[in-house]
Amino acid sequence: MLKVSNLVTEFASIKALNDISFQAKPGRITTVIGANGAGKSTLLRTISGLERPTSGSITWFDEELTDKSVEAIVRSGVAQVPEGHAVISQLSVAENIELGGLFRKRQARGDLEIATKDVYELFPILFERRREPAGSLSGGERQMLAISRALVARPKLLLLDEPSLGLAPLISAQIISIVDELCKSTGLTVLLVEQNANTALAVADHGILLALGKVVADLPAKELIADSALRAAYLGY
Amino acid sequence: MNSFLTAFFAGTSQGAIYALVSLGLVLVWRGAGVVNFAQMGQAMFTTYIASQLIQNEYSYWSAFVIALISGALLGALVDLGIMRPLSSRKNSLLLNSQSMRTTIPVIASLGILGVLKALAGIFWAGEERGFPAPVPTTGLRLGNTDLAITGFDLFVIGVVFLTLVLTTIFFTRTGMGLAMRASALNPEVTRLSGIRVGSVRTLSWAISGTASSLAGLLVTPKTNLSPNTLDLLLIVGFTAAVVGGLTSLAGSVLGGFILGYVIAFVNVYSAPENVFLAILIFLLLALFLRPQGILGSKEVRRV
Ligand SMILES: Nc1ncnc2c1ncn2[C@@H]1O[C@H](COP(=O)(O)OP(=O)(O)O)[C@@H](O)[C@H]1O
Ligand SMILES: [Mg+2]
Numbered sequence: 001m002l003k004v005s006n007l008v009t010e011f012a013s014i015k016a017l018n019d020i021s022f023q024a025k026p027g028r029i030t031t032v033i034g035a036n037g038a039g040k041s042t043l044l045r046t047i048s049g050l051e052r053p054t055s056g057s058i059t060w061f062d063e064e065l066t067d068k069s070v071e072a073i074v075r076s077g078v079a080q081v082p083e084g085h086a087v088i089s090q091l092s093v094a095e096n097i098e099l100g101g102l103f104r105k106r107q108a109r110g111d112l113e114i115a116t117k118d119v120y121e122l123f124p125i126l127f128e129r130r131r132e133p134a135g136s137l138s139g140g141e142r143q144m145l146a147i148s149r150a151l152v153a154r155p156k157l158l159l160l161d162e163p164s165l166g167l168a169p170l171i172s173a174q175i176i177s178i179v180d181e182l183c184k185s186t187g188l189t190v191l192l193v194e195q196n197a198n199t200a201l202a203v204a205d206h207g208i209l210l211a212l213g214k215v216v217a218d219l220p221a222k223e224l225i226a227d228s229a230l231r232a233a234y235l236g237y
Numbered sequence: 238m239n240s241f242l243t244a245f246f247a248g249t250s251q252g253a254i255y256a257l258v259s260l261g262l263v264l265v266w267r268g269a270g271v272v273n274f275a276q277m278g279q280a281m282f283t284t285y286i287a288s289q290l291i292q293n294e295y296s297y298w299s300a301f302v303i304a305l306i307s308g309a310l311l312g313a314l315v316d317l318g319i320m321r322p323l324s325s326r327k328n329s330l331l332l333n334s335q336s337m338r339t340t341i342p343v344i345a346s347l348g349i350l351g352v353l354k355a356l357a358g359i360f361w362a363g364e365e366r367g368f369p370a371p372v373p374t375t376g377l378r379l380g381n382t383d384l385a386i387t388g389f390d391l392f393v394i395g396v397v398f399l400t401l402v403l404t405t406i407f408f409t410r411t412g413m414g415l416a417m418r419a420s421a422l423n424p425e426v427t428r429l430s431g432i433r434v435g436s437v438r439t440l441s442w443a444i445s446g447t448a449s450s451l452a453g454l455l456v457t458p459k460t461n462l463s464p465n466t467l468d469l470l471l472i473v474g475f476t477a478a479v480v481g482g483l484t485s486l487a488g489s490v491l492g493g494f495i496l497g498y499v500i501a502f503v504n505v506y507s508a509p510e511n512v513f514l515a516i517l518i519f520l521l522l523a524l525f526l527r528p529q530g531i532l533g534s535k536e537v538r539r540v
Contacts, residue, residue: 074429080429095415
């Protein structure tokens with residue numbers, strides 16, 4: 001279980017995260033929603049170690065992640081797909097995927113081959129285009145590649161930062177449903193950040209609503225969908 | 238032998254050395270974002286080490302290998318001892334602005350250059366001395382005709398060719414090579430892939446140190462060795478790197494050979510004193526006509 005307690009992350013004088021506490025159940029999708037600037041990306045970046053919290057703690061089962069390096073956190077089974085289809089456009093599709101598993105190439109070569117085969121099965125279009133530079137992919141394909149790069153590390157916790165950003169609704173629905181399948185079939189735990197609350201809440205087990213660095217609602221997804229007053233107040237729709 | 242071939246062979250063997258220097262500069266620029274002015278100071282220092290070993294009756298080849306290893310260690314030391322501590326001092330007021338963040342390592346590299354020259358002065362009295370070649374530096378003959386190329390030129394071309402082949406294999410066929418390219422292109426995604434970007438950066442410094450150390454060993458049989466001998470090589474190598482687009486390894490190598498030919502042809506068909514002017518004109522032309530480098534395209538740039 002992911003447990004975030006009293007987390008504070010500051011930039012110069014702004015508290016981007018101001019005393020955040022919540023938990024995410026293993027094997028489920030927990031979604032973090034909130035308006036632009038609410039602190040969603042900062043939350044994921046603090047969990048993955050890219051930002052250092054001023055105070056508070058992050059634990060993954062019994063493991064304290066709070067002061068670990070990014071590299072060590074990845075090695076503990078936590079993978080982040082950062083905002084904005086983060087792939088390396090100058091590298092080929094296959095190289096981007098290889099990169100994700102490079103750190104465990106020596107210990108787990110066999111499993112890495114299986115994991116690579118798995119992501120190509122999940123996203124056959126990436127296999128077809130494996131020799132092309134990632135920069136030549138469409139937005140949706142790039143997001144698939146970013147997710148694949150994270151998956152070949154065989155994470156137990158996947159942090160997804162706005163995977164639907166800038167994608168056509170049909171494509172983002174397809175990507176979200178693949179993540180949902182993965183959760184159900186492999187027991188992967190997902191923390192899904194979205195601005196578009198509806199797609200996220202439809203597949204999530206639980207929802208956290210952030211506003212100005214604070215948790216304003218922490219409810220089962222079904223209740224959050226139903227609470228139109230809350231949504232009107234914080235998301236504007 | 239006609240003067241065209243003379244210029245061509247001289248250009249090839251000098252160009253091979255410029256290619257190494259240029260490659261070394263680009264490796265550190267891409268990998269660490271630093272223009273390393275100390276690079277040829279490091280090479281000068283390791284060539285002195287080799288020279289000292291040869292004086293102490295070591296064989297040429299053991300001195301050669303030890304100098305290359307020293308080059309790698311010195312490169313890694315510059316990163317671990319100076320560059321990394323400098324860049325990790327995030328709360329220093331001076332380092333907080335972006336322009337200072339990029340300027341300070343460059344100034345530090347100039348400082349390192351000064352220190353290395355001073356140390357060479359202390360250890361080796363700063364005297365100019367010869368440095369041996371492993372094969373004859375006299376012109377080769379084919380039957381009765383003199384060829385405009387020496388055995389040593391062929392040696393230089395062969396060693397550099399081998400180095401470039403090994404470097405290419407390393408970067409395109411190995412996991413560590415992929416990690417190095419990825420770290421240079423996008424450190425954040427690379428860290429999120431579990432790769433220790435800091436160690437990869439130190440490795441770029443070490444490989445760059447080895448390449449420049451090799452350049453020092455290959456150039457000094459012709460130029461002699463003194464604390465200042467290799468300064469010129471840095472300027473030419475830097476020009477080659479810029480001509481190659483600064484971020485492309487293949488471009489940096491190509492830039493090195495092009496500079497080699499430009500200098501050799503100016504030397505043969507014009508006069509040696511025009512070489513600097515030619516380098517300058519060439520650099521300006523390259524910057525105006527192809528600011529993205531000879532191999533660079535505007536957006537996608539590979540290897
Ligand atoms: N690197 C940074 N430096 C300074 N302020 C930042 C930085 N990253 C985020 N912020 C600020 O923190 C707040 C939360 O940003 P972010 O986490 O990106 O929000 P969201 O992802 O919910 O849109 C915003 O006010 C933003 O301006
Ligand atoms: Mg965001």
